[in-house]
Amino acid sequence: MTPAELDLVARLCLVRTGRRLDISEPDQILIRLTGLARREGFGTVADLLIALRTRETERLAWPLIECLTVFERDFMEDAEVLDQLGHRILPTLSTARGGAPVRIWCPASGSGQEPYSMAMLAQEAMDRLSDGLQVEIYASDISTRALERARTGLFNHFEVQKGLTARRLVDHFLRREDSWQVSPALREMVRWRRVNPLSETPGGVRFDIILCRGVLPRTAPHMRPNLVLNLAQALSPGGLLILGQGEGEGAEDLAPAMNPLAGMPAIYTRNPAFSLAA
Amino acid sequence: MKTCLVVDDSPVIRSLARRLVEARGIPVREAADGAQALAACKEEMPDLILLDWRMPVMSGLEALSKLRLMPGGDHPKVLVCSVETSPDLIRQALEAGADEYVMKPFDGEILASKITLAGVA
Numbered sequence: 001m002t003p004a005e006l007d008l009v010a011r012l013c014l015v016r017t018g019r020r021l022d023i024s025e026p027d028q029i030l031i032r033l034t035g036l037a038r039r040e041g042f043g044t045v046a047d048l049l050i051a052l053r054t055r056e057t058e059r060l061a062w063p064l065i066e067c068l069t070v071f072e073r074d075f076m077e078d079a080e081v082l083d084q085l086g087h088r089i090l091p092t093l094s095t096a097r098g099g100a101p102v103r104i105w106c107p108a109s110g111s112g113q114e115p116y117s118m119a120m121l122a123q124e125a126m127d128r129l130s131d132g133l134q135v136e137i138y139a140s141d142i143s144t145r146a147l148e149r150a151r152t153g154l155f156n157h158f159e160v161q162k163g164l165t166a167r168r169l170v171d172h173f174l175r176r177e178d179s180w181q182v183s184p185a186l187r188e189m190v191r192w193r194r195v196n197p198l199s200e201t202p203g204g205v206r207f208d209i210i211l212c213r214g215v216l217p218r219t220a221p222h223m224r225p226n227l228v229l230n231l232a233q234a235l236s237p238g239g240l241l242i243l244g245q246g247e248g249e250g251a252e253d254l255a256p257a258m259n260p261l262a263g264m265p266a267i268y269t270r271n272p273a274f275s276l277a278a
Numbered sequence: 279m280k281t282c283l284v285v286d287d288s289p290v291i292r293s294l295a296r297r298l299v300e301a302r303g304i305p306v307r308e309a310a311d312g313a314q315a316l317a318a319c320k321e322e323m324p325d326l327i328l329l330d331w332r333m334p335v336m337s338g339l340e341a342l343s344k345l346r347l348m349p350g351g352d353h354p355k356v357l358v359c360s361v362e363t364s365p366d367l368i369r370q371a372l373e374a375g376a377d378e379y380v381m382k383p384f385d386g387e388i389l390a391s392k393i394t395l396a397g398v399a
Binding site (some may be wrong): 175 | 309363364365368369371372376378379380384385387388391392394
């Protein structure tokens with residue numbers, strides 16, 4: 001791809017979603033756009049980009065953004081944090097909520113590994129505990145295509161072997177011809193919405209846990225305050241924002257809305273002194 | 279230093295697995311069936327075993343059962359590697375003492391993930 005073509009797609013992603021596109025690996029971008037060009041009936045990526053620039057901007061813009069900005073992630077990424085979440089945080093929050101459902105939001109759910117990982121942890125916590133833990137998981141993405149795929153709960157041979165123990169695979173998945181499908185019980189725990197986390201939240205509810213890993217570093221610096229404010233507004237009192245490992249270090253964008261939780265790297269609470277109207 | 283024993287009747291798979299494991303800085307020995315694997319463990323118990331299921335002479339699961347009864351046989355983390363993808367067979371391998379299960383074909387990322395999940399740094 002030429003520098004001008006890379007600049008075109010990067011600017012489009014930035015303007016429409018606030019996300020920074022990593023253009024350091026143009027081959028990866030080319031691979032993704034080649035698939036899109038084929039699906040949209042273009043002979044080459046160059047033809048696709050000419051149509052995008054000249055005559056079919058609105059028809060092609062979102063499919064292009066969706067194929068370039070979807071988060072690829074493995075099951076159970078950041079295993080230590082998720083282990084804390086399943087064994088300590090979920091039971092503690094459930095008790096604090098007096099048995100009301102603990103609400104979790106994954107704002108960049110991609111192909112679904114993250115919300116389904118949360119559903120597995122929740123199911124395992126429910127099986128361990130006898131005090132009626134209830135969990136509602138909201139998964140959102142800006143990509144309709146990713147949401148449609150994630151909703152099926154179908155994953156291939158390679159995807160289910162990354163990050164997922166064999167025990168969890170046989171406990172939480174069903175074999176479906178060449179794929180594995182997340183069990184109906186787990187799929188029922190997850191509600192899917194198309195949401196831009198810069199300005200929207202799913203379901204009109206507040207969340208006890210927001211699992212927002214990988215989003216902050218990929219958001220353009222000038223849009224990060226919008227993201228942080230939106231996430232802060234979406235948190236319930238005492239709710240937790242969980243970032244990816246190292247994402248909060250030196251992130252001035254998080255202050256003054258969020259405070260790090262002592263002894264829990266990458267986990268933040270809303271600053272009680274912070275005015276949401278700010 | 280951690281050590282690994284790769285057990286498979288296919289020299290191609292042994293070679294692939296050796297390359298992927300050695301890339302993680304773990305030295306590898308090889309065995310072509312369950313009986314050879316037990317002999318290699320008796321000589322020096324490894325920290326990690328990649329164990330094929332279907333092999334001549336002695337199957338992987340039979341070798342695994344015998345390994346767990348050997349002195350020090352509870353030490354190695356055992357990854358059973360097989361083309362079998364039935365959930366019931368995966369459960370059978372875990373109940374026989376496997377720490378993890380790797381479905382073939384696998385690549386370096388899958389093997390790295392499974393080695394980590396098995397608790398071998």
